[in-house]
Amino acid sequence: MNYLVTGGSGFIGSHLIEQLLQNGHSVINIDNFDDFYSYHIKIKNTLESIQNFSEFDFTNKKDDDIKKLISLSQSDHYKLYYQDIRDKKGLENIFKNHTIDLVIHLAALAGVRPSIESPLEYEEVNIRGTMNLWEICKDLGIKKFICASSSSVYGNNKKIPFTETDNVDTPISPYAATKKCGEVLGHVYHDLYRIDMIQLRFFTVYGPRQRPDLAIHKFTKLISEDKEIPFYGDGTTARDYTYIDDIIDGITKSIHYIENNHNVYEIINLGENQVINLNEMLSTIEHNLGKIALKKNLPMQPGDVQKTNADITKAKALIGYKPAINFQNGIKKFVEWFLRK
């Protein structure tokens, strides 16, 4: 099959592409190498996703380095495009060059706290950018679409665990609101243009290649360098941290489901159904690093939710989702990766 993945050089996207290629599929990756974090990391992710483990000689001129990456990575089964999803014309040119069976849309501005600083940019990328893709799918008759949503849409809902039928009308960050908006607008494209769609609500994903700004990676790096970690709140905020392999299992099973069913519009939680508070998260990292953190206590950050916990009954029943990596094992694997890289 021919899959188009947006954000395929990021954390989740690069793992997904690796899996799709290993399963014998063809992949088109659209990524703008956004400066939210270093493009060097995204170049490395891309190379690993296509199983190229040779050293990349960075010139530190971003455009030149990405051009080089493109020429290194093209093959019969893999095409990389350096493209922003806000540019509809650019997207159209790519789509028209290929036969696409399914779009998996992971590109987004993904920070919760940064979204409060630049809400308009989040709106442009996460809402307009996503609509550009749907408009093109509508015009070209592409009928299958999987979209990344987020546990953040549940806001500070009190009923735990969160189920897909819960009310999600009270997000507490611009980021969360753009994700909720994506779910709602996606339904419009499903209803009007018969685009089969699955919206996956990811619950704080971690593992090898995790984004460096996310707490698990950030803490591990700072502790290993004997630097202070910014510790938000009193340690009681809690997350249903989800290991990357389980997320890839959930996405690949969603692909299978959407390919074999018609008239699909589903919202699905992908989590582990476990709750780990910040104190436990930190002590698990400390244990695996064999080091104690220097903590800088800071107030709870605006936009941060108190607690997440996924009810994954629907994912198990509908797509056969089977998460397998608990937090202790996942952190062990993550720290091993971190120390190796």
Ligand SMILES: CC(=O)N[C@H]1[C@@H](OP(=O)(O)OP(=O)(O)OC[C@H]2O[C@@H](n3ccc(=O)[nH]c3=O)[C@H](O)[C@@H]2O)O[C@H](CO)[C@@H](O)[C@@H]1O
């Ligand atoms: C429920 C929710 O909104 N989840 C979103 C959030 O993840 P989420 O906020 O869960 O992920 P983080 O890794 O940023 O934070 C995890 C925990 O660490 C704490 N923390 C974080 C950073 C730090 O320097 N110090 C610190 O103490 C946070 O308060 C939180 O309790 O952002 C991700 C991207 O950015 C999104 O994809 C998630 O959908």
